Amino acid sequence: MINLTINGKSHSVDVEPDTPLLWVIRDTIGMTGTKYGCGIAQCGACTVHIDGQAVRSCGMTVSDAAGKKITTIEGLADNGVLTKVQKAWVELDVPQCGYCQSGMIMAVSALLKEKPKPTDADINEAITNICRCGSFQQVRAAIHAAANA
Amino acid sequence: MNAMPKLDRRSFLVGTATAGLSLGFNIPFLNSTSAQGAPEINAWVVIKSDDTVIIRIARSEMGQGTLTGLAQMVAEELECDWSKVTTEYPTPGQSVARKNPWGDFGTGGSRGIRTSHDYVRKGGAAARMMLIAAAAGEWKVPASECSAANSVITHKASNRTTTYGKVAAGAAQVEPPADVPLKDPKDWKLIGKSVKRLDTLDKTTGKMMYGADVRLPGMMYAAIKQCPVFGDKVKSFDAAKVASMKGVQKVVQVGDSAVAVVADSWWRAKTALDAMPIVWDNGPNAKVSSESIGKWLKEGLDAEQAFVNNKNGDVKAGLASAAKTVVQDYAYPYQNHACMEPLNATAVYTADKCEVWCGTQHGQAAFAAVLEASGLPASKVEVYKMMLGGGFGRRGRSDYVTQAVLIAKQMPGTPVKLLWSREEDMQHCSYHPITQCRMSAGLDDKGNLTSLHVRLSGQSILTALRPEALVNGMDPATFAGLSPTGEAAIGYSVPNLLVDHSMRNPHVPPGFWRGVNVNQNAIYLESFMDELAKEAGVDPLEFRRRLMAKYPKHLGVLNAVANGIGWDKPAPAGVHRGIAQFMGYGSYVAAAAEVSVTGNKVKIHRLVAATDPGYAVNPGQIERQIAGSFVYGLSALFMGECTVKDGAIEQSNFDNYDSMRIAQMPKVECIVMPSGGFWGGVGEPTICVAPPAVLNAISAATGKRYRTFPLKNHGLTMA
Numbered sequence: 070m071i072n073l074t075i076n077g078k079s080h081s082v083d084v085e086p087d088t089p090l091l092w093v094i095r096d097t098i099g100m101t102g103t104k105y106g107c108g109i110a111q112c113g114a115c116t117v118h119i120d121g122q123a124v125r126s127c128g129m130t131v132s133d134a135a136g137k138k139i140t141t142i143e144g145l146a147d148n149g150v151l152t153k154v155q156k157a158w159v160e161l162d163v164p165q166c167g168y169c170q171s172g173m174i175m176a177v178s179a180l181l182k183e184k185p186k187p188t189d190a191d192i193n194e195a196i197t198n199i200c201r202c203g204s205f206q207q208v209r210a211a212i213h214a215a216a217n218a
Numbered sequence: 219m220n221a222m223p224k225l226d227r228r229s230f231l232v233g234t235a236t237a238g239l240s241l242g243f244n245i246p247f248l249n250s251t252s253a254q255g256a257p258e259i260n261a262w263v264v265i266k267s268d269d270t271v272i273i274r275i276a277r278s279e280m281g282q283g284t285l286t287g288l289a290q291m292v293a294e295e296l297e298c299d300w301s302k303v304t305t306e307y308p309t310p311g312q313s314v315a316r317k318n319p320w321g322d323f324g325t326g327g328s329r330g331i332r333t334s335h336d337y338v339r340k341g342g343a344a345a346r347m348m349l350i351a352a353a354a355g356e357w358k359v360p361a362s363e364c365s366a367a368n369s370v371i372t373h374k375a376s377n378r379t380t381t382y383g384k385v386a387a388g389a390a391q392v393e394p395p396a397d398v399p400l401k402d403p404k405d406w407k408l409i410g411k412s413v414k415r416l417d418t419l420d421k422t423t424g425k426m427m428y429g430a431d432v433r434l435p436g437m438m439y440a441a442i443k444q445c446p447v448f449g450d451k452v453k454s455f456d457a458a459k460v461a462s463m464k465g466v467q468k469v470v471q472v473g474d475s476a477v478a479v480v481a482d483s484w485w486r487a488k489t490a491l492d493a494m495p496i497v498w499d500n501g502p503n504a505k506v507s508s509e510s511i512g513k514w515l516k517e518g519l520d521a522e523q524a525f526v527n528n529k530n531g532d533v534k535a536g537l538a539s540a541a542k543t544v545v546q547d548y549a550y551p552y553q554n555h556a557c558m559e560p561l562n563a564t565a566v567y568t569a570d571k572c573e574v575w576c577g578t579q580h581g582q583a584a585f586a587a588v589l590e591a592s593g594l595p596a597s598k599v600e601v602y603k604m605m606l607g608g609g610f611g612r613r614g615r616s617d618y619v620t621q622a623v624l625i626a627k628q629m630p631g632t633p634v635k636l637l638w639s640r641e642e643d644m645q646h647c648s649y650h651p652i653t654q655c656r657m658s659a660g661l662d663d664k665g666n667l668t669s670l671h672v673r674l675s676g677q678s679i680l681t682a683l684r685p686e687a688l689v690n691g692m693d694p695a696t697f698a699g700l701s702p703t704g705e706a707a708i709g710y711s712v713p714n715l716l717v718d719h720s721m722r723n724p725h726v727p728p729g730f731w732r733g734v735n736v737n738q739n740a741i742y743l744e745s746f747m748d749e750l751a752k753e754a755g756v757d758p759l760e761f762r763r764r765l766m767a768k769y770p771k772h773l774g775v776l777n778a779v780a781n782g783i784g785w786d787k788p789a790p791a792g793v794h795r796g797i798a799q800f801m802g803y804g805s806y807v808a809a810a811a812e813v814s815v816t817g818n819k820v821k822i823h824r825l826v827a828a829t830d831p832g833y834a835v836n837p838g839q840i841e842r843q844i845a846g847s848f849v850y851g852l853s854a855l856f857m858g859e860c861t862v863k864d865g866a867i868e869q870s871n872f873d874n875y876d877s878m879r880i881a882q883m884p885k886v887e888c889i890v891m892p893s894g895g896f897w898g899g900v901g902e903p904t905i906c907v908a909p910p911a912v913l914n915a916i917s918a919a920t921g922k923r924y925r926t927f928p929l930k931n932h933g934l935t936m937a
């Protein structure tokens with residue numbers, strides 16, 4: 070059994086220790102907001118926070134995540150109150166298909182924690198998530214809107 | 219009796235799910251599939267007593283905003299309170315049972331709005347008339363004295379009002395009107411407005427349910443491996459080797475070309491599948507390579523026989539007598555859709571019922587696939603459409619749906635979720651077709667284009683996917699943007715013109731890929747127009763304008779982007795410009811680019827885009843479609859290529875099939891300029907003008923002309 074703390078709740082899971090955290094979150098625990106896009110840490114769809122840092126959960130084993138503070142997209146809003154990043158996303162109508170947006174929002178939330186007023190260059194460096202729908206123009210606008218909210 | 223409860227799709231779509239989706243099997247199971255018993259006014263409109271309006275949407279939402287746009291169309295005529303509007307998908311099974319009241323579910327070819335605007339607006343208008351009739355009946359006044367706005371019905375003379383919710387039950391009993399007049403477009407209040415999407419909130423909280431997110435009680439997970447060489451088969455596999463691995467339930471063959479492992483988690487299924495020895499039975503296709511395909515297509519450039527689509531004057535004579543001739547060859551590769559959400563479908567099969575949950579661009583085609591794969595009659599089959607994590611044409615095919623059923627059929631009663639790995643998805647696409655093109659032109663002594671021969675050589679999508687649409691063997695779709703008339707007409711007058719196609723169909727399956735054939739055709743034609751302008755010593759904008767007197771709408775968008783980019787003023791130091799125009803899906807589109815090139819790095823600073831779709835239902839969403847499609851199209855231009863080796867696709871994931879990131883995103887400025895009187899598409903047409911505008915700008919910057927793609931093969935990268 071491996072113990073995980075996700076969004077403040079603890080879970081014991083009976084899985085192989087080298088299972089990627091992504092699949093434990095999605096299949097074993099059943100929280101499907103965190104998405105699978107590539108499985109090789111390229112696309113960012115599976116981004117979660119591990120002790121406050123943005124991490125691609127397909128590239129981290131469940132045993133490495135044990136004992137750490139894991140936050141998923143479901144854990145961002147506090148009792149239904151959206152974070153300022155989520156609010157900016159809604160306000161600017163960012164998502165198209167939306168599949169990449171959980172990971173995008175998690176990556177952006179971590180960036181804003183580190184750099185509350187990121188420049189375009191900061192954004193370019195930190196946000197490397199793939200969005201095949203191409204929502205980048207709205208994403209950038211929403212990051213600035215959230216930073217200024 | 220069917221042991222499996224039905225899922226109410228609407229609860230996923232509009233996020234009315236009562237419980238959170240944090241744990242276990244808490245998807246709400248509801249028996250009623252439509253609107254929980256609220257009165258249905260007609261097939262399109264359901265109104266609840268609290269005035270909530272549920273608008274039924276037959277087309278699929280995959281990010282393009284059709285859910286919102288179609289709801290706007292219905293609501294415009296319904297005169298309902300937009301803030302009370304939600305949507306739901308009718309199921310394909312309901313469509314069959316009710317004799318198809320919603321028409322075509324197919325969502326492709328940018329057709330969502332342009333081919334259903336009439337009947338969906340009529341659906342809204344008829345419902346409004348019935349609601350008014352019900353109120354008038356209650357008040358015992360003539361319906362003609364009543365009016366409706368914002369879900370409120372008013373009888374002015376007696377100063378009475380009521381709401382849609384209050385009369386909905388009565389309206390459901392009213393005889394539907396025979397004659398349903400529609401508003402004059404000048405009276406539209408909601409169509410043309412940039413209202414926000416209806417599906418955003420759940421896409422920011424992780425609640426939106428995509429196909430990949432379906433969870434059913436007792437569900438198992440399947441990972442699949444298909445024969446890498448298209449068309450070849452499974453010879454054997456060693457199931458015993460993995461049968462005892464943890465969590466493995468079953469190893470099954472899927473059709474004659476794939477093998478799947480079913481386990482209690484997808485990771486375990488995939489791990490076992492990767493460990494299982496599979497032997498493929500390969501035929502001659504295993505000898506095909508990109509080189510052999512390229513050689514075959516090149517021969518097509520010289521072939522005597524070709525399908526002729528557009529012809530006037532005498533090109534041969536015109537070229538022979540021209541003051542100057544210019545001939546150039548171009549080539550465009552196979553490309554993968556790479557939808558962000560890999561393909562998947564969840565199926566449960568018993569002898570009494572087969573149900574499938576999936577993201578699909580075509581609910582009815584998915585339904586037909588389930589019918590065939592299950593062998594059950596239509597009354598025992600149902601498909602529930604989930605949100606699509608991208609479609610771009612790929613989810614119009616139902617191969618993954620068929621597979622899910624074939625697997626579930628081997629485990630009756632057990633729900634099975636089939637999820638393709640990204641690697642499977644990359645290697646078993648319906649690829650953007652491969653083509654080459656020879657452009658031959660004749661200029662007169664004043665530099666005017668007098669003769670043009672466009673010879674296409676390569677693959678036909680319709681031959682593979684819709685052979686019934688071929689015209690005497692010719693694939694008319696191949697000529698998108700080069701046709702004499704219609705929804706994808708060429709915008710230049712050339713006295714001697716010939717556009718023809720030497721069809722060559724390699725074994726790699728082609729498919730519809732956002733924009734489809736306008737992508738390469740726009741690159742071919744609009745790159746070459748710049749090459750000709752250069753030969754003629756004429757400004758590329760001016761060179762085009764001279765040929766466009768008879769094409770005012772094409773010219774309109776071209777002029778708009780020329781103005782927008784400031785073509786008549788010099789570009790900033792070190793920045794170079796390019797321009798392009800085209801037509802597709804009934805819309806006129808143009809783009810102008812500003813780029814700078816440093817070494818091998820291309821920085822796209824700005825793209826000005828214009829589109830004239832006739833009517834613009836939601837300009838804000840059109841702008842997002844344009845900017846988004848540019849990411850898709852420019853990713854393809856710089857990085858998108860699937861190569862063939864030993865009959866199989868070589869690329870496997872985003873590390874070798876890359877896609878643009880935010881750092882590479884240019885500033886996109888959109889000019890949405892609906893001129894009225896026609897309905898053009900918006901999801902696809904504009905994609906095709908960004909690449910040639912950028913290529914022309916690169917050429918202006920470097921003096922070099924790139925004619926084969928992607929540009930990474932020339933060492934160019936996006937800065």
Ligand code: FES
Nearest residue numbers: 106107108113127
């Ligand atoms: S799924 Fe983890 S980065 Fe793509």
Ligand code: FES
Nearest residue numbers: 166167169200202
């Ligand atoms: S919104 Fe569809 S992939 Fe980003």
